[in-house]
Amino acid sequence: MVLDPGHHRPAAPPAAPPAAGLQRLLELAQRLDTRGPRYTSYPTVPVWRDLDPRALGSALGAVTQAARPVAIYVHLPFCAIRCLYCGCNSFITHSEGRIERYARALETEVDRVADALGGAVPHSVLHLGGGTPTHLPPALLAPLLDQLLRRFPVQGGGAADGLAPGVERSVEVDPRACTDEHLELFAARGFRRISIGVQDVDEAVQQAVRRIQPMSMLRDFVRRARSAGFTAVNIDLIYGLPRQTPETWRASLAAVLDLDPDRLACFGYAHLPERIAHQRAIDAETLPGPDTRIEMLLEAQRFLCEHGYEAVGMDHFAKSDDELSRARRDGRLWRNFMGYTPHRKLELLGLGCSAISELREVFAQNESAPEKYNEMLAAGRSPVVRGHLLDADDRYRKALINDLMCNLEIRPDVVAAAEGLPVPDAVARALEGLAPFANEGMLERTRDGWRVTSLGQLFLRNIAMPFDRYLPEQGGTNFSRTV
Numbered sequence: 001m002v003l004d005p006g007h008h009r010p011a012a013p014p015a016a017p018p019a020a021g022l023q024r025l026l027e028l029a030q031r032l033d034t035r036g037p038r039y040t041s042y043p044t045v046p047v048w049r050d051l052d053p054r055a056l057g058s059a060l061g062a063v064t065q066a067a068r069p070v071a072i073y074v075h076l077p078f079c080a081i082r083c084l085y086c087g088c089n090s091f092i093t094h095s096e097g098r099i100e101r102y103a104r105a106l107e108t109e110v111d112r113v114a115d116a117l118g119g120a121v122p123h124s125v126l127h128l129g130g131g132t133p134t135h136l137p138p139a140l141l142a143p144l145l146d147q148l149l150r151r152f153p154v155q156g157g158g159a160a161d162g163l164a165p166g167v168e169r170s171v172e173v174d175p176r177a178c179t180d181e182h183l184e185l186f187a188a189r190g191f192r193r194i195s196i197g198v199q200d201v202d203e204a205v206q207q208a209v210r211r212i213q214p215m216s217m218l219r220d221f222v223r224r225a226r227s228a229g230f231t232a233v234n235i236d237l238i239y240g241l242p243r244q245t246p247e248t249w250r251a252s253l254a255a256v257l258d259l260d261p262d263r264l265a266c267f268g269y270a271h272l273p274e275r276i277a278h279q280r281a282i283d284a285e286t287l288p289g290p291d292t293r294i295e296m297l298l299e300a301q302r303f304l305c306e307h308g309y310e311a312v313g314m315d316h317f318a319k320s321d322d323e324l325s326r327a328r329r330d331g332r333l334w335r336n337f338m339g340y341t342p343h344r345k346l347e348l349l350g351l352g353c354s355a356i357s358e359l360r361e362v363f364a365q366n367e368s369a370p371e372k373y374n375e376m377l378a379a380g381r382s383p384v385v386r387g388h389l390l391d392a393d394d395r396y397r398k399a400l401i402n403d404l405m406c407n408l409e410i411r412p413d414v415v416a417a418a419e420g421l422p423v424p425d426a427v428a429r430a431l432e433g434l435a436p437f438a439n440e441g442m443l444e445r446t447r448d449g450w451r452v453t454s455l456g457q458l459f460l461r462n463i464a465m466p467f468d469r470y471l472p473e474q475g476g477t478n479f480s481r482t483v
């Protein structure tokens with residue numbers, strides 16, 4: 001029998017903020033202040049190289065054989081205005097022709113991938129991300145969605161009314177660019193979860209990042225989304241933005257809770273002006289320092305946990321009765337490129353420019369620039385430009401790191417049993433390197449290995465780094481701050 005790490009849970013991992021005093025946390029953060037990967041994937045993207053598209057072809061063959069529903073991510077990269085902090089693969093345009101050419105190329109990719117899968121693979125998750133998906137006019141979005149639902153039908157029908165059980169369809173929206181027509185179009189096709197980019201509601205912060213969306217607009221937008229039929233609301237916030245202070249952040253958290261979101265993401269602002277040109281317009285002097293960033297993250301944990309939310313993984317929060325909180329309590333939370341999920345081992349197909357497919361034995365990423373992506377499809381070529389074939393050691397470490405980032409446990413033997421793989425020797429050595437974290441009170445022993453304490457939860461990326469086989473060769477990579 002294949003064991004699932006979730007079957008071994010003696011107790012739920014911490015969901016509350018650490019009790020350690022702020023001074024001690026700051027001192028630890030200063031000592032551990034290092035840059036490192038976010039581990040949304042392992043091996044991480046900088047390790048990936050050219051990938052023979054045939055590798056993806058044979059991985060798709062395995063998906064067809066498994067005959068299980070897949071998760072589909074569709075990347076819609078265009079936006080109307082640039083937010084200065086933006087780290088997404090997004091392109092500003094007002095050219096209808098440019099947007100339409102991209103939508104056509106995407107339809108070609110949908111057909112090709114569905115054909116490669118024998119046209120018979122259903123979906124259980126469909127997520128549209130960006131960029132700003134609603135920068136596509138309804139006249140282009142509707143046929144694209146209809147094609148997706150036709151080529152990846154849900155099992156037993158139900159795609160038309162969108163109410164098939166066990167299927168989740170969600171979309172990321174910029175409230176400044178989403179009309180009632182968009183909302184109705186999504187709702188009619190079974191989209192029930194909406195993910196709203198809020199970032200911060202403080203006026204000075206919004207001006208500093210050039211994204212103005214007053215609270216009254218947000219309130220009205222959430223009301224419109226709910227009345228159109230969206231039953232689940234996610235909100236994205238960012239801490240570490242210019243002009244934020246612990247006081248403004250606290251007020252923003254309180255205001256955002258008024259919108260009654262089911263889930264909240266609090267991302268640490270990744271400021272990488274050497275790589276992302278428009279971030280250079282942000283005055284570095286106005287960015288909160290590392291101490292203030294930690295104070296804000298702790299404040300989010302404290303405030304949200306006091307108001308009926310639980311911390312899920314590193315930077316997400318969900319209402320206590322949300323499916324993600326339940327999965328976290330049961331130790332069966334998982335993560336893929338789209339974020340946290342209660343579904344382990346879901347194969348993910350990424351469609352569109354820069355989209356990533358995450359299959360059991362391969363990661364594959366499409367060309368990032370929309371026009372190049374269009375050309376590749378028009379020429380009958382695969383848009384895949386890079387990726388990574390996972391060997392047994394990669395698969396083992398990926399599962400171990402995922403279990404750590406999601407379930408806050410390091411369970412070498414349980415993961416080995418679940419993956420049907422032996423514990424690699426090098427991982428056994430890395431385990432010995434955990435002693436300093438245990439000495440600081442970030443880890444405590446369990447029957448199966450180690451559990452992360454609420455203090456350690458703040459340093460998850462640091463705790464994962466010793467298990468990364470590729471990190472020593474990545475000295476030159478410019479990662480974001482771990483906290």
Ligand SMILES: C[S@@+](CC[C@H](N)C(=O)[O-])C[C@H]1O[C@@H](n2cnc3c(N)ncnc32)[C@H](O)[C@@H]1O
Pocket residue numbers: 085086087088129130131132172173174175196197198199236237238267268269270271
């Ligand atoms: C892929 S973006 C698209 C969201 C959508 N376009 C919007 O802005 O409303 C998803 C989220 O990534 C986060 N994000 C974007 N740039 C970031 C950065 N530099 N550092 C941290 N988080 C960032 C934001 O919270 C954003 O809502």
Ligand code: SF4
Pocket residue numbers: 078079081082083086087088090130131132174197
């Ligand atoms: S709307 Fe979203 S994707 Fe577009 S620039 Fe702003 S943060 Fe980036």
